[in-house]
Amino acid sequence: MRFARLLAAATLAAAVLPAASFAQADKSVVATDHVRAELLAHAPDGLEAGKPVWLGLKITHQPEWHTYWKNPGDSGLPTQVAFSLPAGLEAGEIAWPVPHKLPVGPLMNYGYEGTVLLPVPLTVTQAFKPSLTGDAEIQLKASWLVCQKECIPEEGSFTLRLPARGSTALHGGDFQAALAAVPQPLKSAAGVKVEGQKLAISVPGLPAAARGKNLEFFPETGEVIDPPGAWTQAWNGDTWTASVPLSPHRGASPDVLPVVLAAGGQAWRVEAPVTGTWPAKAAPVAAASPALQEALRQSAALPTAAAPSTAGTTLLAALFGALLGGLILNLMPCVFPVLAIKVVGFTQHADDRRGHRISGLAYTVGVVVSFAALGALMLALRAAGEQLGWGFQLQSPGVVAALAALFTLIALNLAGVFEFRSFLPSSVATLEARHPVANAFLTGVLAVAVASPCTAPFMGASLGFAATLPAGEAMAIFLALGFGMALPYLAAAWVPAIAGWLPRPGAWMETFRRLMAFPMFATVAWLTWVLGQQSGVDGAASLLALLVALSMVVWALTLHGRTRVILGSVAVAGLVFVAWSIGGAITRTPTAGAIATSADSRWQPWAPERVQQLVAAGKPVFVDFTAAWCVTCQLNKKTTLSRGDVLADFDKGNFTLLRADWTRRDPAITAALAQLGRNGVPVYVVYRPGRAPVVLSEVLGADEVRNAIGQM
Structure with missing residues (x-):
């Protein structure tokens, strides 16, 4: 074949693209089956020292699901946030809005349902310097426990860019409502006295709007009181008093007890010193609710149940499975277009036994080396912390687009639109003709590039086992896989009986070659559909436009004389314009609803x-x-x-x-x-x-x- 040099450049580019394709776009929303979490900001005067700036995690719960306050009550875990900020920006603690009481059977928890915004103050110091783009990148890692009857630990990573000089006030109403629900500090001579198994609490100086009303009571320190226990409250003039039972499983004996009191949409926070002697603590017991314990047990049990799928796999069995899987890989639909190229190459050497064998060896080396390189890249990226699996390169829209362009060029070449020789200097073309081994080698490279997304029978378990092995043993499995895939062609090259089945060269080869252009075009159609699943209909349309423009460039370069110069220049300019104007849609993450979903509601x-x-x-x-x-x-x-x-x-x-x-x-x-x-x-x-x-x-x-x- 005469496209060896192009295959070398394009296939190697496709192999190394994945390593740089994992940068993710900024995202401020994480959605799960139970909540929608969004990172918000409120900086009406920009990021300037002394100006008010707030960040906030807004959590919208599905009906009947809830997350927890800073003291979750009998069970649960509070939402946690960890910010990564540019130098000169400092995040404070969550300003917790007043929670709700959430009874769960005999237990009482404190948390939030519906929608809640957890605001965090941001301090801008004199050391803050905006980036060259004039903004600041805010990164947040948050985790929360969301519960209904069962409890699900969840987490999310958020990124938000704030303009340093402009105003960010789109969510001002959300922050105003959240800060209004934050308990106001109250200067009071409040006190807490330990009286046996109860706490006697007194809080004077509450606002007139609260006096005479029944108040909600929330202690900020966990494992002190019994949240569902019976407690009493009363007013003595302007002093609110309460008698609250201690937890039978008390785990804290604070010197100061911060408490929140709420009534009529208002809330106050007071820090009350504790007097008296705390009783001895009870022996620690599991404080988690039965629902939480069951959820954690199921979370731990499921992976353990799946482990036997690899525990009994030995290295020898994995190597045999890889060899057999590679052999079967030749029958998978992924590889069909490349098989046609290989058949044409073999028939060219039908009367040349030595050339036939050398071609088979070169093809085998190309397949084995490519599998080894792909396996080494995957193992290296996994060792660096990337979560990758077999076929990872086609998870990158850029790689999919590059392969679509490569197969378009191959299809046009097979169809006779152009010859690679005509685009190469005569010295390079002569060198290529003297080294047909390179064509066979690069055909093997191409076969692996196309076949790698497939997983054949016996191959899946071996690859899964390889991910758990040391690098040397894992590479042996990849080598066995490559050798299995190349084995039929190696046998055809070295066994005369098999070689005798091949047809003799003749005029039919040119017709067959042109016919094989259509499987290549079909592969391009499949890759375009794949890109549509990744980047939406705009991404697929952009790829098609680029392929049309690329095809026009190829056709224009087959012309001669002045026509070639004029039309070639126009075609190249058109390709550049299309790539510049709409090429970005190929790698862009589509918006919600941009990708069609299956009509099967099952x-x-x-x-x-x-x-x-x-x-x-x-x-x-x-x-x-x-x-x-x-x-x-x-x-x-x-x-x-x-x-x-x-x-x-x-x-x-x-x-x-x-x-x-x-x-x-x-x-x-x-x-x-x-x-x-x-x-x-x-x-x-x-x-x-x-x-x-x-x-x-x-x-x-x-x-x-x-x-x-x-x-x-």
Whole structure:
């Protein structure tokens, strides 16, 4: 083939792009199944020393779900925030709005339902200097425990850019309402006296609006009082008094007890010194609610149940599985377009036994070296902290677009629109003709670039096991995988009986070559669809426009004389303009609703806590770990998972169907795959209460699925 030099540059570029493709755009919103959390800011006078600046985490809860106050009560955990700020900016503590009492059976918790904004004051010092762009990047790492009947630990990372000189006041109303709900400090000669197993509290000096009313009482220090215990309150003139029972599991004996009192939408905070002698503490016991304990138990139990999928795997078995998986990989749809190139290359050497063998060896070396390089890159990035799995390069829209451009050029070459030789200097073209081995080697590189998103049978377990091994043993598995993929061509090159099956060179080869352009164009169509799943319809449309402009450049350069110069210049200018004006849409994260979703309402989005909730509730779950760039995944989806009899069995077994979309990089899905002993997609898992998860085959059959879901 005559596109060896182009393949070398394009394929190597596609291989190294992923390492730089993981920078994420600023994001101020994190949404889960239970809450929507958003980082807000209020800086009406900009970021200037002495001016009021507030940050805030706004949490909107799903109905009947709640998060917790700084003292959660009988159970729970307070929301925690940790800011990363430019030099000269200092974040204070959360100004906690007054909470609500949340009874849970015999327990009493303190927290928030509906929507709450947790404001944090930001101090701007004289040392603050805006960035070159005139703004400040605010980063927040927050964690919260959200509960209904069960409790789910969640977290989020937020990024927000604030203009240093401009006004940021869009959410002024939210901050005004939140700060109005923050208890006001009260100067009072308040006191707390320990009287046996009770606290006698007195607070004089409350505002006239509070006098004579029943007040809500919240201690800021946990593990002191008994939140659901019976307590009394009374007024003695302008002094509010209360008798509050101590917790039978008291874990703190403070010298000062900060308390919050609330009535009629107003709240006050007072720090009351404690007098008297605290009784002895009780032996510590678990303070978590039964719901929280069960949620944590389920969270710990599920990964343990999945562990046997790799625990019994030996290195020898993994190597054999990789070899067999690589062999089967040649039959996967991903590799079909490259097979055509290889067949044409082999037929060119049909009468040259020595050339045939050298070509087979070069192809094998290209495949094995490429698998080794891809495996080394993946292991290195994982060691650096990236959550990656097999096929990670196609999780980058930039790599998908680069491969689409490469396959467009290959298709145009196969169709006879141009010859690479005509674009190369005569010295380079002559050098290429003298080294056909390079073509065979680079065809192997190309085969790996296309085949790597696929996971063949036996290959998934080996790759998952490789992720847990030392680097040397893991690389042996990648080498075995590459050798398995190249083995059929190596055998065809060295075994005369197999080589005899190949057709003889002739005029048919030119027709066959042009015919093979269409599988390449089909691959471009598939890659465009993959990009549409990652970047939305605008990204896919931008890629198509760029491919059209690229094709025009190629065609213009095949012309001659003055026409070539004029039309070539126009075509190149058009390509540059298209890339500059709309090329950014290829890598841009689409807005909500920009990507079409499946019309099948049976399938719900996957989340790790969602699986735990359903299994804890006694419901069976089927999870489809998939990606748009995984052709095997799409075939299984169309030929097996959409069959009427399979769906009827799912309905009969009352299965909840979850789909984990790995089209774009998702560390949570990567971690879930690792727990199952897998490192790539497709992966299909059946979860049942009280049983270990069952992982099905990569190439899915209807009978296998029906048997698995029928074993109740």
